[in-house]
Amino acid sequence: MVLANREKGLTMNAKVSILHGIAASPGIAIGKAILFRDEEFNTSKREIKKDDIKKEIKRFGDALSKTNAEMLVTKEKIYKTLGKEYARLADAHLLILQDPLITREVTKIISDGINAEYALSEVLEKVIHSFEMIDDEYFRERKHDIADVGKKLLSHLAGGVRRTIADIKTEGVVVGHNFTPSDTLSMRENLLIGFATDIGGKTSHTAILAQSLEIPAVVGLRDVTAKISEGDTIVVDGNQGIVVINPSLEMLENYRHEKEIQLEQTKELEKLKDLPAQTIDGHRIVIGANIDNPSETASVLSHGAEGVGLYRSEFIYFNRSSMPSEEEHYKNYSRIAQKMMPYSVIIRTFDLGGDKLSGMGLEGVATEGNPFLGMRAIRLSLKYPKIFKTQLRGILRASAEGKIKIMYPMISGLGELLAANKILEETKEELRSEGKKFDENIEVGVMIEVPSAALTADQIVAHCDFLSIGTNDLIQYTLAIDRVNENVASLYDPLHPAILRLIKNVVEAAHRAGKWVGLCGEMAADPSLTVVLVGLGLNELSVSPVQAPKIKKIIRNTSYAQARELANDLLESPNREELIKRFKKHTTP
Amino acid sequence: MIEKIVTIKNKLGLHARPAALFVQTAAKFSSQIKIIKDGQEVDGKSIMGLMTLAAAFNTQLKLLANGSDENEAINELVGIFENGFGE
Numbered sequence: 001m002v003l004a005n006r007e008k009g010l011t012m013n014a015k016v017s018i019l020h021g022i023a024a025s026p027g028i029a030i031g032k033a034i035l036f037r038d039e040e041f042n043t044s045k046r047e048i049k050k051d052d053i054k055k056e057i058k059r060f061g062d063a064l065s066k067t068n069a070e071m072l073v074t075k076e077k078i079y080k081t082l083g084k085e086y087a088r089l090a091d092a093h094l095l096i097l098q099d100p101l102i103t104r105e106v107t108k109i110i111s112d113g114i115n116a117e118y119a120l121s122e123v124l125e126k127v128i129h130s131f132e133m134i135d136d137e138y139f140r141e142r143k144h145d146i147a148d149v150g151k152k153l154l155s156h157l158a159g160g161v162r163r164t165i166a167d168i169k170t171e172g173v174v175v176g177h178n179f180t181p182s183d184t185l186s187m188r189e190n191l192l193i194g195f196a197t198d199i200g201g202k203t204s205h206t207a208i209l210a211q212s213l214e215i216p217a218v219v220g221l222r223d224v225t226a227k228i229s230e231g232d233t234i235v236v237d238g239n240q241g242i243v244v245i246n247p248s249l250e251m252l253e254n255y256r257h258e259k260e261i262q263l264e265q266t267k268e269l270e271k272l273k274d275l276p277a278q279t280i281d282g283h284r285i286v287i288g289a290n291i292d293n294p295s296e297t298a299s300v301l302s303h304g305a306e307g308v309g310l311y312r313s314e315f316i317y318f319n320r321s322s323m324p325s326e327e328e329h330y331k332n333y334s335r336i337a338q339k340m341m342p343y344s345v346i347i348r349t350f351d352l353g354g355d356k357l358s359g360m361g362l363e364g365v366a367t368e369g370n371p372f373l374g375m376r377a378i379r380l381s382l383k384y385p386k387i388f389k390t391q392l393r394g395i396l397r398a399s400a401e402g403k404i405k406i407m408y409p410m411i412s413g414l415g416e417l418l419a420a421n422k423i424l425e426e427t428k429e430e431l432r433s434e435g436k437k438f439d440e441n442i443e444v445g446v447m448i449e450v451p452s453a454a455l456t457a458d459q460i461v462a463h464c465d466f467l468s469i470g471t472n473d474l475i476q477y478t479l480a481i482d483r484v485n486e487n488v489a490s491l492y493d494p495l496h497p498a499i500l501r502l503i504k505n506v507v508e509a510a511h512r513a514g515k516w517v518g519l520c521g522e523m524a525a526d527p528s529l530t531v532v533l534v535g536l537g538l539n540e541l542s543v544s545p546v547q548a549p550k551i552k553k554i555i556r557n558t559s560y561a562q563a564r565e566l567a568n569d570l571l572e573s574p575n576r577e578e579l580i581k582r583f584k585k586h587t588t589p
Numbered sequence: 590m591i592e593k594i595v596t597i598k599n600k601l602g603l604h605a606r607p608a609a610l611f612v613q614t615a616a617k618f619s620s621q622i623k624i625i626k627d628g629q630e631v632d633g634k635s636i637m638g639l640m641t642l643a644a645a646f647n648t649q650l651k652l653l654a655n656g657s658d659e660n661e662a663i664n665e666l667v668g669i670f671e672n673g674f675g676e
Contacts, residue, residue, distance in 0.1 A: 099612075
């Protein structure tokens with residue numbers, strides 16, 4: 001007691017301050033503050049000589065296209081981690097970038113002989129000012145989106161060297177003036193357990209992302225960046241919208257206690273974690289997790305997924321200017337494999353378009369009119385075997401330290417599989433002759449996401465160990481529908497008989513060959529579709545970690561016999577509407 | 590030039606997603622598109638302009654289209670208002 005009081009007395013020296021803001025994302029984070037200062041961009045006015053105006057307009061155009069490319073990467077990340085609904089948030093940012101006020105007005109001002117930075121900030125200031133005049137809070141808050149886009153553009157005008165959240169390598173709670181959605185994504189990938197900002201609102205994209213990523217956050221604190229010093233102890237209470245800087249021991253104790261209670265509640269939800277995904281009549285399904293980053297392995301295990309069903313290795317290639325080395329691949333994969341033991345990790349070799357690699361010194365990559373049907377994924381790997389081998393060497397070496405399986409993306413037929421296997425065998429031979437260890441029995445699988453592969457699954461499965469159906473692309477390629485195109489999005493139908501028949505064909509081909517088959521597209525995470533997927537005979541469903549308990553719960557309440565019946569009916573019956581109703585009713589948890 | 594009066598039928602008003610849908614649709618046409626709310630006029634191809642209208646549920650707006658495909662443009666844009674932006 002005496003000791004406790006003394007400690008209390010000591011901490012009184014550091015000034016306690018309590019700030020009230022907006023509760024943006026629930027949960028409590030306690031840690032050391034990391035101050036993330038925004039860069040100041042020089043937006044002062046400069047005159048541009050008449051001869052240089054063209055050059056200045058081009059400089060602005062280049063910044064626009066670089067910002068656009070950066071936002072597309074963010075959108076892709078959001079799409080892959082959180083799905084289509086969230087990716088729409090990124091669309092709004094892209095549209096702001098394409099707004100005639102930016103593309104036309106700014107260019108017009110530049111044409112009068114003014115530098116791009118000043119022209120842009122003049123236009124944005126006017127727009128932001130008119131947003132500030134709005135009474136409705138929701139609309140008023142959109143000014144943050146505009147400011148975010150402006151900041152990105154300015155940083156590209158300044159040469160694109162912007163310090164990002166991704167550069168922070170220590171654990172803690174990050175405090176800044178405002179964060180962009182891509183900053184928030186990086187927080188989860190790093191060691192940042194919560195955040196607090198000066199500005200922002202509850203409906204900002206950053207807040208929405210924080211909620212779905214389960215990162216506690218308080219925003220709109222006005223001057224938290226001025227009040228905090230790097231290294232201060234900080235409590236972010238995302239339930240109440242309160243931030244406490246240098247809390248007393250008593251406050252700290254209370255918060256720790258409250259945090260524990262909340263963890264208990266979360267555990268309650270995760271009670272299913274250690275129970276098998278088994279139907280009431282004893283049919284066992286494996287629930288795997290889809291991840292992009294080694295830091296997600298903790299979440300995979302805490303949500304009760306049995307291993308990684310899809311590791312999207314292409315994220316190793318994002319946001320960098322040189323090709324990842326064999327050592328980087330190896331470290332990344334072995335870290336995941338070790339953490340996931342005794343479960344396995346399926347590493348999908350890079351699923352990228354050539355445009356992503358051209359920034360890293362890959363030459364001879366042409367811009368393609370239709371990259372989705374172009375030189376990407378396994379096609380790119382086969383065209384540039386050196387890059388492919390570097391990754392394979394990393395994967396193989398890591399396979400000595402855990403259970404790793406390899407999966408090739410976008411195989412369209414047997415030929416590509418045989419060609420990829422040949423390179424894999426060569427790589428194994430190289431490692432053997434160098435005396436480097438790897439798993440000699442490493443399993444190789446194929447991602448079935450091209451209709452031609454689904455139709456020839458029998459030929460493909462004869463030369464690999466497993467199949468995993470990637471429904472996002474399979475649906476898009478089969479139904480000729482761009483899933484992010486609003487005009488046709490309503491035609492994107494996972495229950496189209498063509499899709500169900502393709503899945504069934506793949507499942508049967510694998511089973512006839514005595515091999516297992518999984519499904520790792522967004523379809524696997526849709527609770528209303530779980531029963532039909534179980535009924536189609538899939539052995540594994542791979543979903544994002546947070547979705548795993550939900551899907552497991554449904555499987556545990558499903559009868560396999562009934563699920564099979566439903567799946568068969570859906571494959572055959574022309575009265576699909578009625579059947580959809582039937583199984584939606586059946587699956588209401 | 591044609592003009593039409595429309596009413597916002599979705600509960601949340603012309604928020605980010607409907608505004609995006611409107612702008613994307615407007616961009617398909619070569620005609621100039623304008624939206625007027627209580628005398629405030631904005632470019633129908635500008636998402637920032639549209640959002641500054643802060644048009645809420647039941648607000649009446651005037652749509653203007655001017656150009657070679659003004660008829661098609663007005664029809665399609667009125668259409669998305671009528672089905673409440675699919676929400």
